[in-house]
Amino acid sequence: xxxxxxxxxxxxxxxxxxxxxxxxxTKGHDRMYWYRQDPGLGLRLIYYSFDVKDIxxxxxxxxxxxxxxxxxxxxxxxxxxxxxxxxxxxxxxxDPSGSQSANTGELFFGEGSRLxxx
Amino acid sequence: xxxxxxxxxxxxxxxxxxxxxxCTYTATGYPSLFWYVQYPGEGLQLLLKxxxxxxxxxxxxxxxxxxxxxxxxxxxxxxxxxSDSAVYFCALTxxxxxxxxxxxxxxxxxxx
Numbered sequence: 001x002x003x004x005x006x007x008x009x010x011x012x013x014x015x016x017x018x019x020x021x022x023x024x025x026t027k028g029h030d031r032m033y034w035y036r037q038d039p040g041l042g043l044r045l046i047y048y049s050f051d052v053k054d055i056x057x058x059x060x061x062x063x064x065x066x067x068x069x070x071x072x073x074x075x076x077x078x079x080x081x082x083x084x085x086x087x088x089x090x091x092x093x094x095d096p097s098g099s100q101s102a103n104t105g106e107l108f109f110g111e112g113s114r115l116x117x118x
Numbered sequence: 119x120x121x122x123x124x125x126x127x128x129x130x131x132x133x134x135x136x137x138x139x140x141c142t143y144t145a146t147g148y149p150s151l152f153w154y155v156q157y158p159g160e161g162l163q164l165l166l167k168x169x170x171x172x173x174x175x176x177x178x179x180x181x182x183x184x185x186x187x188x189x190x191x192x193x194x195x196x197x198x199x200x201s202d203s204a205v206y207f208c209a210l211t212x213x214x215x216x217x218x219x220x221x222x223x224x225x226x227x228x229x230x
Binding site: 040041043044058111 | 161164220
């Protein structure tokens with residue numbers, strides 16, 4: 001089983017609908033992230049959370065919200081989806097205090113959620 | 119601000135050819151540098167990393183050397199295989215700052 005699990009893996013929806021993408025992890029990491037991937041733009045950070053009580057905006061947070069329900073769960077919501085939010089969304093985790101040594105920045109990614117907004 | 123610039127793809131090679139994917143960065147301080155790989159239909163996974171100047175990261179036959187004087191972290195492999203076909207992302211993070219900044223990605227296609 002994957003250490004970082006995203007649901008749904010694929011979703012097609014219509015403009016104006018509310019959509020939630022969910023992420024759960026079994027790695028025991030405190031830090032969780034949501035990125036979106038667009039062709040030619042790489043990955044851009046939407047929101048990140050360093051612990052359950054900590055939520056931070058990334059570079060493209062407009063139109064998105066998040067909820068950190070528990071250490072292991074981090075959900076991304078689109079309150080009113082629009083076509084330019086069509087993208088591949090990735091959840092990731094990190095553990096800066098772990099054996100990889102502090103602050104080296106390695107992230108562990110889920111398999112992605114492909115969202116299409118018509 | 120911090121940024122990463124990668125060569126545009128796609129890069130198309132024959133099996134056993136030499137690979138170079140260029141990556142340069144702009145950052146304050148002394149960032150850690152990474153190459154991530156994304157195989158078709160999968161999430162990103164760490165390929166290699168370097169945390170200080172002149173370090174060489176290596177994994178699966180791939181290498182990259184952290185060059186502070188040229189602010190570069192070029193990815194190389196001496197003999198590519200069809201199974202290396204993927205998208206490669208260069209990334210950086212500053213010390214004490216655990217957010218990764220990614221380049222746009224470079225798609226590599228290796229043909230038999």
